[in-house]
Amino acid sequence: MSPPPFRRVxxxxxxxxxVRIARGLRELGIEPVGICSDPDRTATxxxxxxRMIAIGGQTALESxxxxxxxxxxxxxxxADAIHPGYGFLSENPAFARAVRDAGLTFIxxxxxxxxxxxxxxxxxxxxxxxxxxxxxxxxxxxxxDAMLAREADAVGFPLLIxxxxxxxxxGMRSVRSxxxxxxxxxxxxxxxxxxxGDDRVLLERFVxxxxxxxxxVIADDHGDVVSLHERECSVQRRxxxxxxxxxSPVVDAxxxxxxGEAATALARRVGYRNAGTVEFxxxxxxxxxxxxxxxxxxxxxxxxxxxxxxxxxxLQVHCAAGGRLRDLLGGRDLEPRGHAIEVxxxxxxxxxxxxxxxxxxxxxxEASGPGVRVDSGVRTGDEVTVFYDPMLAKLIVHAPTRAEAxxxxxxxLRDSVYLGIETNVDFLRRVVDDEGFRAGDLxxxxxxxxxxxxxGPADAPPDLALVAALLAPLGVAAAPGAxxxxxxxxxxxxxSVEGLRLWEAAR
Amino acid sequence: xxxxxxxxxxxxxxxxxxxLDAERRARARVGTQAYDVEYQALPGGGVRLVVDGVACDAFxxxxxxxxxxxxxxxTYELEIARGRGAAAAAGSGVVEAPMTxxxxxxMVAVGDAVAAEQHVAVLSAMKMEHKLVAGVAGVVREVRxxxxxxxxxxxxxxxxxxxxxx
Numbered sequence: 001m002s003p004p005p006f007r008r009v010x011x012x013x014x015x016x017x018x019v020r021i022a023r024g025l026r027e028l029g030i031e032p033v034g035i036c037s038d039p040d041r042t043a044t045x046x047x048x049x050x051r052m053i054a055i056g057g058q059t060a061l062e063s064x065x066x067x068x069x070x071x072x073x074x075x076x077x078x079a080d081a082i083h084p085g086y087g088f089l090s091e092n093p094a095f096a097r098a099v100r101d102a103g104l105t106f107i108x109x110x111x112x113x114x115x116x117x118x119x120x121x122x123x124x125x126x127x128x129x130x131x132x133x134x135x136x137x138x139x140x141x142x143x144x145d146a147m148l149a150r151e152a153d154a155v156g157f158p159l160l161i162x163x164x165x166x167x168x169x170x171g172m173r174s175v176r177s178x179x180x181x182x183x184x185x186x187x188x189x190x191x192x193x194x195x196x197g198d199d200r201v202l203l204e205r206f207v208x209x210x211x212x213x214x215x216x217v218i219a220d221d222h223g224d225v226v227s228l229h230e231r232e233c234s235v236q237r238r239x240x241x242x243x244x245x246x247x248s249p250v251v252d253a254x255x256x257x258x259x260g261e262a263a264t265a266l267a268r269r270v271g272y273r274n275a276g277t278v279e280f281x282x283x284x285x286x287x288x289x290x291x292x293x294x295x296x297x298x299x300x301x302x303x304x305x306x307x308x309x310x311x312x313x314x315l316q317v318h319c320a321a322g323g324r325l326r327d328l329l330g331g332r333d334l335e336p337r338g339h340a341i342e343v344x345x346x347x348x349x350x351x352x353x354x355x356x357x358x359x360x361x362x363x364x365x366e367a368s369g370p371g372v373r374v375d376s377g378v379r380t381g382d383e384v385t386v387f388y389d390p391m392l393a394k395l396i397v398h399a400p401t402r403a404e405a406x407x408x409x410x411x412x413l414r415d416s417v418y419l420g421i422e423t424n425v426d427f428l429r430r431v432v433d434d435e436g437f438r439a440g441d442l443x444x445x446x447x448x449x450x451x452x453x454x455x456g457p458a459d460a461p462p463d464l465a466l467v468a469a470l471l472a473p474l475g476v477a478a479a480p481g482a483x484x485x486x487x488x489x490x491x492x493x494x495x496s497v498e499g500l501r502l503w504e505a506a507r
Numbered sequence: 508x509x510x511x512x513x514x515x516x517x518x519x520x521x522x523x524x525x526x527l528d529a530e531r532r533a534r535a536r537v538g539t540q541a542y543d544v545e546y547q548a549l550p551g552g553g554v555r556l557v558v559d560g561v562a563c564d565a566f567x568x569x570x571x572x573x574x575x576x577x578x579x580x581x582t583y584e585l586e587i588a589r590g591r592g593a594a595a596a597a598g599s600g601v602v603e604a605p606m607t608x609x610x611x612x613x614m615v616a617v618g619d620a621v622a623a624e625q626h627v628a629v630l631s632a633m634k635m636e637h638k639l640v641a642g643v644a645g646v647v648r649e650v651r652x653x654x655x656x657x658x659x660x661x662x663x664x665x666x667x668x669x670x671x672x673x
Contacts, residue, residue: 461585
């Protein structure tokens with residue numbers, strides 16, 4: 001057995017991804033060190049680490065986004081490397097550079113590659129240079145609106161205006177016709193300026209209807225790049241993914257190979273290192289067009305892990321330490337096996353425009369069983385605050401076929417309990433049970449076309465639900481070890497019962 | 508022992524009573540319907556209910572006047588009747604924070620006359636703005652928050668005394 005590539009690694013993140021990375025590090029014999037903000041002092045992710053460093057601050061900006069605080073924490077912990085997870089500082093080249101300058105290893109790509117791929121403009125140029133198909137469009141914004149209007153005519157309508165520095169749908173506008181162009185351009189510029197401090201935009205033909213299909217790549221420091229195949233992420237709300245799966249229902253071996261070759265060609269072109277995801281639009285002719293590169297581990301990485309059998313966090317760590325993919329993956333069959341689906345469990349109200357919810361999780365019971373994986377960042381009693389992303393957990397299933405994976409997911413969602421705040425669990429089950437979803441008939445406007453899935457049934461609660469409301473607290477009171485009395489608050493009751501059980505088990 | 512509660516369902520009050528007549532057995536009444544229910548606590552919270560030989564698991568959370576019940580894989584939001592009858596379940600003069608967030612603006616002061624559906628405050632949460640409206644026409648009797656306050660879900664922000672109906 002070779003020695004661990006690092007002795008100690010700081011995980012600069014929170015929630016489920018901090019838990020997942022900590023687990024991967026421990027499996028490699030590496031000591032993970034966590035960080036937490038003030039509201040997160042008792043958060044579930046802190047339990048995944050033998051050592052936590054409280055970096056203070058309330059908001060993300062004052063904590064997980066503060067480069068100096070994170071580097072300082074790594075130094076205090078004598079860490080050799082930093083894993084940024086996703087979100088927060090993960091795609092910030094200044095952070096990657098600061099980590100390097102501090103004499104530590106950044107587990108991710110070089111800041112130079114992040115800079116090229118972080119701007120939609122230079123990323124698209126690199127894709128063209130690597131021979132990767134791109135959506136027809138214009139990337140010559142010099143701030144001249146009249147010139148852009150002429151370019152728009154050349155691109156053709158409908159088209160998309162996108163912020164050059166953009167992401168997450170901000171600064172993005174679809175324009176149906178020439179008359180709407182000037183107004184949409186002004187709005188997109190304003191949003192882009194506010195969100196990114198850069199109001200330059202690019203124009204792209206609106207490929208519609210389209211699927212969102214992305215390729216997972218991993219690159220070592222020695223020029224080797226491997227494709228770990230596609231994920232289909234077409235089910236989106238407000239430009240954010242909700243359900244992801246691998247393989248894609250429409251990608252066959254030949255398309256998989258062509259997309260994989262395009263993705264690895266782009267990665268080679270920019271000297272990419274470590275894990276990354278190349279996103280494509282796929283139209284109904286199964287032609288694919290480059291969209292952007294996410295220079296980090298993705299939220300949806302587990303579906304790739306389940307169908308290829310690789311551990312992406314392990315690979316990231318080994319590659320960051322100079323390992324060779326030839327040695328790490330040599331001789332392994334990486335062809336996708338079976339079908340994996342992931343759903344993102346959010347604290348939000350789908351019926352109310354997916355409005356984020358906050359509050360106390362009074363009861364959490366995770367799904368389990370054969371082929372069920374839960375990457376979770378919460379437990380019973382956790383406070384979901386307004387300070388951070390409302391994702392609670394990811395539920396991932398693996399089964400031999402897509403149909404079996406859908407059935408497994410629907411049951412796992414029925415078995416999932418997240419109570420105390422609104423969540424999208426029942427909405428996700430309706431989506432997974434939807435005929436169109438079951439048929440794999442997915443486009444990025446899938447949810448927009450089926451508003452009834454978000455609205456949910458208008459059914460009044462059945463009689464048994466009302467009876468259950470009276471009996472549920474009583475049932476807990478009658479549980480062995482809980483005594484006979486009924487405390488006033490069911491919340492307090494659950495806490496006391498759990499505490500009592502743990503205490504008795506310990507004795 | 509008999510447990511009783513009145514819920515609001517489809518805008519109508521529904522009386523629910525559960526009489527416990529033996530260990531893990533209960534006689535439940537929902538409106539005019541009667542049920543024999545066996546129940547058993549589940550480890551970690553929740554209860555298993557058996558009706559006519561069919562079992563299903565139920566879990567509960569309380570959120571002020573509302574309850575969340577997860578029954579057989581579906582979550583239902585239940586509303587407990589305030590006071591007596593369905594009238595109390597209609598428009599309310601109490602403006603609560605629908606979610607935890609920061610108060611951005613309060614547009615009314617004590618003594619102001621407001622119309623039903625009039626904006627009285629703006630709440631910001633997760634970078635989204637949420638306009639809060641008075642449920643009834645009336646006069647503002649209490650303002651319990653100011654711009655900048657961090658408020659919890661369900662916290663009362665403004666209280667409006669409804670104008671008496673003619």
